Amino acid sequence: MLIFAHRGASKAAPENTLQAMQYALQMGAHGIEIDVIQAAGQCWVIHDAWVQRTTNGQGRLDQMTEAQIRQLDAGNGQQVPTLFDVMALVGNRCLLNIELKGITDLAHFLKHLDSACETLNIGCQQLLLSSFDHPLLAKLAHLRPELTIGALTASCPLHYAAFAQELNAASVHTDIAFTNPEFVQDAKARGLKVYVYTVDEVQDMQRLKSWGVDGIFTNVPDRALAWLQQA
Ligand code: G3P
Ligand code: CA
Numbered sequence: 001m002l003i004f005a006h007r008g009a010s011k012a013a014p015e016n017t018l019q020a021m022q023y024a025l026q027m028g029a030h031g032i033e034i035d036v037i038q039a040a041g042q043c044w045v046i047h048d049a050w051v052q053r054t055t056n057g058q059g060r061l062d063q064m065t066e067a068q069i070r071q072l073d074a075g076n077g078q079q080v081p082t083l084f085d086v087m088a089l090v091g092n093r094c095l096l097n098i099e100l101k102g103i104t105d106l107a108h109f110l111k112h113l114d115s116a117c118e119t120l121n122i123g124c125q126q127l128l129l130s131s132f133d134h135p136l137l138a139k140l141a142h143l144r145p146e147l148t149i150g151a152l153t154a155s156c157p158l159h160y161a162a163f164a165q166e167l168n169a170a171s172v173h174t175d176i177a178f179t180n181p182e183f184v185q186d187a188k189a190r191g192l193k194v195y196v197y198t199v200d201e202v203q204d205m206q207r208l209k210s211w212g213v214d215g216i217f218t219n220v221p222d223r224a225l226a227w228l229q230q231a
Contacts, residue, residue, distance in 0.1 A: 001205075002215030003224045004031040004097055006198050007047065011219040014075025015054060016045045021081075021089050029221040031095030031128070033197075036083055036109075037102030040066040043083035043112050046074075049102055055080065062102070087116045092126055097150065097217075100131040106139055124148070130173050134163075141168040150195065156180075161187035171195050171214070176204060181211045188212055202227050 008020025009027055016034055024032050035047040039062040051057045051064075055072040074080050083098070090096050103109050117124065130150030131137050137149055150171040151164035156178035164172045164187070171193035174183070179196050187194045196208055197217035205227055208216060218224045 001209055001213065001228060002030040002095070002195070003221050003228065004033045004095070004195065004215060004217045005029040005221040006033050006217040006219050007035065008032055009221055012222070014078055016047060016081070017074050017076070017078035018081050018085060018089055019076055019078050021086055024221055025090065025093055027222045028225055029094055031097055031215070032090060033097040033099060033217050034086055035099045035101040037061055038104050038109060040064060040069060042066055043109060044069060045081045045083060045086050047101065083112060084116045087120055087122060091120060092122055095126060095128060097128040097130055099152070100129060100133060100136060103133070103136060106136065106143070110144065128171070134167060137167050137169065156183055158183055158186065161190050161192055164192055165190045173197060179208070179213070184211045184213055206231070
């Protein structure tokens with residue numbers, strides 16, 4: 001079972017910061033999940049379109065200048081990192097799941113991604129691109145079939161695995177509240193990996209493992225890895 005640090009090790013450090021990525025790497029997470037939003041000509045690693053929940057600022061990210069975004073404190077004196085910053089830190093040390101949260105210009109995003117991969121010598125097999133935005137995933141699969149795609153769903157209906165297969169996804173990413181053994185079986189029979197979010201309790205980890213789930217997103221990768229070692 002793969003352990004993805006959700007927004008980095010986000011219990012130990014402020015979510016989606018370089019500190020949270022550093023902790024996740026130190027803990028030995030198999031992968032790190034981050035959220036990416038485009039604004040001011042950059043790709044920022046942040047979950048919300050509005051900055052007040054996770055930073056000391058106010059307002060919409062896409063109404064701010066690059067200088068204003070760089071001045072934000074995302075907790076513990078951490079800046080809001082760019083996608084490049086995170087890729088530079090993570091490198092090839094573990095998988096990087098980039099959740100496309102606010103991608104308004106796909107070509108621009110891909111230019112950034114390609115340039116980061118080239119500069120940092122990161123292979124596309126290290127990356128997993130996911131989104132709730134299914135038309136965006138379909139465009140991505142068409143433009144860049146070599147990239148690994150994960151289809152995100154909040155409700156996990158039974159027909160979702162068939163839909164994800166049509167999108168050429170390699171994995172389905174499902175909410176723990178709706179994931180059930182029937183769905184997991186169907187997805188796996190279609191050759192899809194099943195990754196479940198957000199799983200912080202050991203009892204849930206055990207149950208999902210017994211259903212054959214391939215990976216989890218957790219805010220506490222240290223707890224999950226310790227459990228996995230003795231499971
Ligand atoms: O990628 C899994 C999970 O992070 C999706 O939900 O809201 O935490 O981005 P959210
Ligand atoms: Ca996410």
